[in-house]
Amino acid sequence: MLKNIDKKYVLNVYQRNYVNFKRGKNSTLFDDKGRDYIDFTSGIGVTSVGHSNTRLSNAISEQVNRLIHTSNLYLIEPQAKLAKKIAELCGQDVGIFFANSGAEANEGAIKLARKYGEKKFENKHYKIITLEHSFHGRTLATLKATGQKSFHKSDFAPYLDGFSYVQNIDDIYCAIDDKTVAIMIELVQGEGGVQQFNKNEIQKLAKYLKDKKILLIVDEVQTGVYRTGEFLASNLYNIKPDIITLAKGLASGVPIGAVLTTHKDLLEVGDHGSTFGGNFLSTRASLEVLSILESYKNSGELDEICIYFETKLKELLLEFPKMFKKIVGLGLMRGLRCFNTVDLTLLIDNAFKQGVLVLKSQRDTLRFLPALTITKIEVDEGFKRLKNAFSKVS
Ligand SMILES: *Cc1c(COP(=O)(O)O)cnc(C)c1O
Numbered sequence: 001m002l003k004n005i006d007k008k009y010v011l012n013v014y015q016r017n018y019v020n021f022k023r024g025k026n027s028t029l030f031d032d033k034g035r036d037y038i039d040f041t042s043g044i045g046v047t048s049v050g051h052s053n054t055r056l057s058n059a060i061s062e063q064v065n066r067l068i069h070t071s072n073l074y075l076i077e078p079q080a081k082l083a084k085k086i087a088e089l090c091g092q093d094v095g096i097f098f099a100n101s102g103a104e105a106n107e108g109a110i111k112l113a114r115k116y117g118e119k120k121f122e123n124k125h126y127k128i129i130t131l132e133h134s135f136h137g138r139t140l141a142t143l144k145a146t147g148q149k150s151f152h153k154s155d156f157a158p159y160l161d162g163f164s165y166v167q168n169i170d171d172i173y174c175a176i177d178d179k180t181v182a183i184m185i186e187l188v189q190g191e192g193g194v195q196q197f198n199k200n201e202i203q204k205l206a207k208y209l210k211d212k213k214i215l216l217i218v219d220e221v222q223t224g225v226y227r228t229g230e231f232l233a234s235n236l237y238n239i240k241p242d243i244i245t246l247a248k249g250l251a252s253g254v255p256i257g258a259v260l261t262t263h264k265d266l267l268e269v270g271d272h273g274s275t276f277g278g279n280f281l282s283t284r285a286s287l288e289v290l291s292i293l294e295s296y297k298n299s300g301e302l303d304e305i306c307i308y309f310e311t312k313l314k315e316l317l318l319e320f321p322k323m324f325k326k327i328v329g330l331g332l333m334r335g336l337r338c339f340n341t342v343d344l345t346l347l348i349d350n351a352f353k354q355g356v357l358v359l360k361s362q363r364d365t366l367r368f369l370p371a372l373t374i375t376k377i378e379v380d381e382g383f384k385r386l387k388n389a390f391s392k393v394s
Pocket of ligand 1: 100102103104106136137138186190191220221222223247
């Protein structure tokens with residue numbers, strides 16, 4: 001049986017549900033038994049234009065029939081075009097480095113900050129402050145950048161030096177010392193309970209850091225690429241960070257990561273690199289994804305579905321007042337904060353049995369990250385199934 005093969009040969013680091021998905025169309029998945037599921041997870045915020053999107057599949061097949069990879073030693077046409085497109089959409093004069101994942105993009109951001117600290121100050125600045133509920137990745141450096149203590153297991157020690165954590169945005173000011181080079185934050189903490197920060201608070205911080213010449217790094221690995229309704233959450237918050245990282249939704253499932261920075265001349269030849277990063281396959285895919293999503297945003301359809309999804313969450317909140325406290329998050333990055341009497345795992349299992357996929361964040365938040373192209377029909381069907389699932393629990 002496939003499950004046994006998986007258990008025997010794949011390292012057991014994931015809590016895996018052994019459903020065998022065979023195909024998908026937009027936000028609907030089909031398993032090997034022909035059952036369908038409404039997908040409110042989009043592969044954890046990745047398949048931004050839905051499953052088997054025709055435009056994306058065609059662009060990818062056309063590209064792979066010509067070239068997949070040549071290396072960064074030669075010009076890569078879609079990479080250059082993608083960099084230009086991302087810079088235009090983010091509205092800042094940025095230079096871009098392409099990597100393959102969120103953690104790798106954040107590694108690049110940390111390296112940039114370290115070099116900035118070396119070049120711009122007489123006594124090297126190298127310390128980076130992050131938040132206690134943050135998540136920045138699973139490599140050794142990004143694990144240490146992640147503020148949640150549960151990620152700093154002694155098993156993997158020693159970790160990199162130079163990271164410290166604060167609980168709230170307000171605590172950052174006191175934590176800054178004469179070696180601080182950067183602050184790294186998410187604007188909506190995806191793994192930290194889908195918690196969004198207050199706009200004024202973030203704008204005040206951004207201004208303070210700019211005056212002090214301390215870098216603001218915004219990890220938009222999850223919030224980026226229209227997830228919160230704008231191309232970047234930074235656009236929504238109206239701030240201009242020094243460094244922004246992207247990954248998850250950028251190529252709708254083809255692995256890619258990106259570091260955007262306004263400090264365009266900091267890194268020089270040989271300072272950083274990646275074998276796969278920004279190859280023909282991933283950058284061609286991403287160009288198509290951005291083209292699809294840009295028109296979707298400009299036509300008003302994205303804003304409409306964001307509002308529609310929120311309405312449906314409000315209905316659920318009203319229908320199950322003993323289960324859910326409030327709605328959190330922005331755009332199509334949403335959560336329902338549960339009372340601590342609620343068994344989230346049971347809710348998610350019941351939802352699955354009714355044919356709808358949802359996620360959790362922390363111990364108390366039911367999390368929704370649907371494809372940005374999800375239809376109202378799929379949203380309706382998903383919420384109908386959720387109501388059935390939750391009625392069986394309450
Ligand atoms: C998912 C995520 C990462 C890590 O991305 P990977 O592609 O898994 O390495 C980093 N930061 C944030 C905010 C994320 O949501």
